[in-house]
Amino acid sequence: MQTQANSDTDSPVRALPKVERQRLHDTVVAHLRTLIVEGALESGRKLNERELSETLGISRTPLREALKVLAAEGLIDISPNRGASVSRLSATEIRDTFELLSNLEAFSGELACERITAVELAEIKALHYAMLACRANEDLPGYYRLNHQIHDRINLAARNAALRQTYQSVNRRLQALRFRSNYRKPKWDSAIHDHEEMLTALEARDGKRLAAILRQHLLDKRDAVLLMQAGEAGDADGTPQA
CATH class of the missing domain: 1.20.120.530 (GntR ligand-binding domain-like)
Structure with missing residues (x-):
């Protein structure tokens, strides 16, 4: 007979941390997108990961993941040698x-x-x-x-x-x-x-x-x-x- 403890172990509730992680990711992306749209992060500005991490109160891992999303959207340019900067259109x-x-x-x-x-x-x-x-x-x-x-x-x-x-x-x-x-x-x-x-x-x-x-x-x-x-x-x- 399966115990209540084992039943709890198999519960879908175990997926909750992943949901919370995804919410953090989406929140960081949305927040950075707003900062770019409203000009707080102006076009051409080089982005300092350490400063952004401290300002947003997050580690560098979710920040880097968010920057990759914004790069795919064309809002951020990422260079292997120069790091990330806000895109500037000609x-x-x-x-x-x-x-x-x-x-x-x-x-x-x-x-x-x-x-x-x-x-x-x-x-x-x-x-x-x-x-x-x-x-x-x-x-x-x-x-x-x-x-x-x-x-x-x-x-x-x-x-x-x-x-x-x-x-x-x-x-x-x-x-x-x-x-x-x-x-x-x-x-x-x-x-x-x-x-x-x-x-x-x-x-x-x-x-x-x-x-x-x-x-x-x-x-x-x-x-x-x-x-x-x-x-x-x-x-x-x-x-x-x-």
């Missing part, structure tokens, strides 16, 4: 990637208008109004998180697994730049207007209209980012900016 890479993403989002919009449910639409509307509250409070991190969720929900509503995988891969590389594109208030307010137009088109199930809005929305972000980058380059070399 002007050409920024232009090309935003152009690709603009068409992925446009396609998402078209499909979403065909396939979105009433519940999904209501959830996007709720996120939109919460985003407006963040804008009123000038809470850019909160605004961006909700903004990101809205674009993500539209992509999910497209119900196309191949599109979803490609969209996530491309979008991760641009998250920090999308965040920075709203540093200037006129651009932030323009983005709000675009989102109101998106919601109207989505409610009307007007796929062509939503696709056009999303495409231009991303191209406007591209232009804003390239303008900022040019300004920063001018500041660095002492060139006067208009």
Whole structure:
């Protein structure tokens, strides 16, 4: 007859430490991703593992595992000789990637208008109004998180697994730049207007209209980012900016 002790030994509860380890891994990845997106770890910055481990209160093993994940996402560059640093996209890479993403989002919009449910639409509307509250409070991190969720929900509503995988891969590389594109208030307010137009088109199930809005929305972000980058380059070399 099997004892209670033996039964406990065979219990699935023994898998819990692995679950907790995975949660730590996911938490570290998410936290570092946020630091990169919101600019606390700026592009081009070399990452000191010892300092990051102490700051985050973790050992180097989960940190290194997280850095590998972020490297696969294109947010971190890892060199055998130079270690890890936050990725910096060139002007050409920024232009090309935003152009690709603009068409992925446009396609998402078209499909979403065909396939979105009433519940999904209501959830996007709720996120939109919460985003407006963040804008009123000038809470850019909160605004961006909700903004990101809205674009993500539209992509999910497209119900196309191949599109979803490609969209996530491309979008991760641009998250920090999308965040920075709203540093200037006129651009932030323009983005709000675009989102109101998106919601109207989505409610009307007007796929062509939503696709056009999303495409231009991303191209406007591209232009804003390239303008900022040019300004920063001018500041660095002492060139006067208009």
